[in-house]
Amino acid sequence: MNAPAGGTTNPRDRRLRADARKVLELSENSDLIEARPLDTATGRPPEIWEVTFRCRGIVGTERDGRPVYGDHHRVRIELGREYPRVPPGLRWLTPILHPNIEGHGPQRVCIDQAHWQVGHTxxxxxxxxxxxxxxxxxxxxxxxxxxxxxxxxxxxxQAERAGYFSKSRPVDPRPLLRPDPTAGRPGPSAGRPGPGPVSRIRVRPASTTPTPTPTPTAEPRIRIARERP
Incomplete structure (x- = not known):
């Protein structure tokens, strides 16, 4: 799969095109993630994405509080006119039970704008x-x-205390990316490097504007946010 082509030299379009290439490569290198642009008919780099995760998550609870698991999760990502200077807009499309994702209403995931950096891809x-x-x-x-x-x-x-999951024992421990079969092979033909391990985000309060293991590199961290209750 190839990222949509375009001929503009606009810096934002170049960024959108680079993001599209990276996301589509990520999707090709994962058995658990499928990403597709929704606005390819415009002839410009995509600004609206739908991502499907086929990994185990929690979508609700039984009456006695036991988790109900699901393995099909979708989120819509919109890259607004100010992106990448401001974070993308995120809206969950399927049932989800997670402390840092709204389980009702607009089902937002708020990235803290104060800690967002242009380098976050x-x-x-x-x-x-x-x-x-x-x-x-x-x-x-x-x-x-x-x-x-x-x-x-x-x-x-309560679920942590009951032993359903913990920071050291997640609901789904599988890696999101397939192992690189060329890892450890010498020479320049070892293959295209993947996106590498993702930095753990930090959740913190923020305005109403819409951790994984730390990487050994200087990759910036992404934080999601919400107002103080």
Missing amino acids: LDRVVLMLGEMVQYKNYHAELVPPFPLDQAAATWAR
């Missing part, structure tokens, strides 16, 4: 979202940084 955002689904990345404590969905946070703390 779209493929890193996609990996961040996948690790949130897997419960590799969550913050349920009612202390700074505060969770986005208070009811889900209360349930998550």
Whole structure:
């Protein structure tokens, strides 16, 4: 699969085209992630994406509080006119129970604009979202940084105590990317490098404007945010 082509030299279009290439490569290198642009008919680099995660996540609870699991999760990503100077808009499209994703209404995932950096690329955002689904990345404590969905946070703390998951034992421990078969082979023909490990985000309060293991590089961290309850 190839990223949509274009001939403009606009800096934002170049960034959108680079993001599209990275996200489509990520999708090709994963059995658990499928990303597709929704606005390819415009002839410009895509600004609206739908990403599907086929990994285990929690979509609800039984009456006794036990988690209900699902393995099909979708999120819509919109790259607004100010992107990449401001973070993308994120809206969950399928049922989800996670302290840092709204489980009702617009089902937002708020990235903290104060800590967003232009260097945060779209493929890193996609990996961040996948690790949130897997419960590799969550913050349920009612202390700074505060969770986005208070009811889900209360349930998550109880579920941790009941042993359903923990920071060291996520709901789905599988890597989102397939192992690189050329890893360790010498020479320039070892293959195109993947996006590498994703930095763990930090959840913290922010305005209403719409962790995985740290990388050994200087990759900037992404934070998601929500107002103080």
